[in-house]
Amino acid sequence: MANPTAYELMMANSAKEEEPTEKTPSFADDFGKSFLDIYKHTNKPWLEGGSSSSNSKASPFQVSDMGGSTVTPMGDSGKHYLHQYTASKPIIQVAGAPGAPGVGSQVAGAAAGAAATTAVKWAAPKLLAMFACDERVKVDMAPLESTEVNDALAEVAFFVKGLRECA
Amino acid sequence: MSALEKLKQLEPIQFRYKEEIDPHQSLRAGFSAQQVQKIIPEAVHEVDGVLMLDLNVLRNYLSLAKEEILTKS
Numbered sequence: 124m125a126n127p128t129a130y131e132l133m134m135a136n137s138a139k140e141e142e143p144t145e146k147t148p149s150f151a152d153d154f155g156k157s158f159l160d161i162y163k164h165t166n167k168p169w170l171e172g173g174s175s176s177s178n179s180k181a182s183p184f185q186v187s188d189m190g191g192s193t194v195t196p197m198g199d200s201g202k203h204y205l206h207q208y209t210a211s212k213p214i215i216q217v218a219g220a221p222g223a224p225g226v227g228s229q230v231a232g233a234a235a236g237a238a239a240t241t242a243v244k245w246a247a248p249k250l251l252a253m254f255a256c257d258e259r260v261k262v263d264m265a266p267l268e269s270t271e272v273n274d275a276l277a278e279v280a281f282f283v284k285g286l287r288e289c290a
Numbered sequence: 291m292s293a294l295e296k297l298k299q300l301e302p303i304q305f306r307y308k309e310e311i312d313p314h315q316s317l318r319a320g321f322s323a324q325q326v327q328k329i330i331p332e333a334v335h336e337v338d339g340v341l342m343l344d345l346n347v348l349r350n351y352l353s354l355a356k357e358e359i360l361t362k363s
Contacts, residue, residue: 252346253337253344263304
């Protein structure tokens with residue numbers, strides 16, 4: 124079989140975003156949603172907000188899938204607070220039985236579904252993590268400020284941006 | 291040079307793919323493969339004449355950097 128082209132790899136990446144595998148931990152699982160999440164599991168009650176008995180100002184607010192924010196006191200003086208906001212996740216309910224084909228497969232039909240499945244199976248998992256980052260295929264390059272596409276590459280890019288600014 | 295130091299040298303960018311690749315011209319976040327290649331050459335592969343970034347390699351570097359940060363703190 125011939126090697127996949129760069130375009131085919133990008134298409135395979137798109138297919139992967141639509142049908143994430145459950146076995147592979149996501150970027151957020153490993154590193155959190157932002158650079159600051161690295162510190163979440165350290166023994167620092169002033170960052171975790173409430174694990175220490177001496178920290179009486181622990182936030183009563185907790186982030187959930189419904190969205191919201193946490194306000195965590197930092198330090199002992201009570202003058203500084205860490206405010207983290209999490210947007211709510213959309214709730215999508217799809218009728219169907221567990222294990223049944225998804226709506227995309229049902230709507231697109233057998234042919235399209237088979238083609239997408241073949242593309243995903245054909246590309247090895249390692250290849251799926253490849254992104255075309257060649258300057259020659261890009262325009263309007265500028266230092267990172269925002270994005271309209273939240274893919275795996277964007278997660279890493281914003282994480283590195285956090286590292287550069289804070290670590 | 292440590293993994294953390296290498297990662298801090300990477301310059302995250304925003305960009306759009308050329309119209310023939312992305313007709314919607316969406317604003318995306320990522321890196322320049324040419325810049326990454328100078329710092330972490332093993333993370334960049336050439337496929338069909340196009341430089342591709344291997345996210346698995348970058349994630350390994352992020353894991354090492356994370357350990358480094360937690361060790362220091």
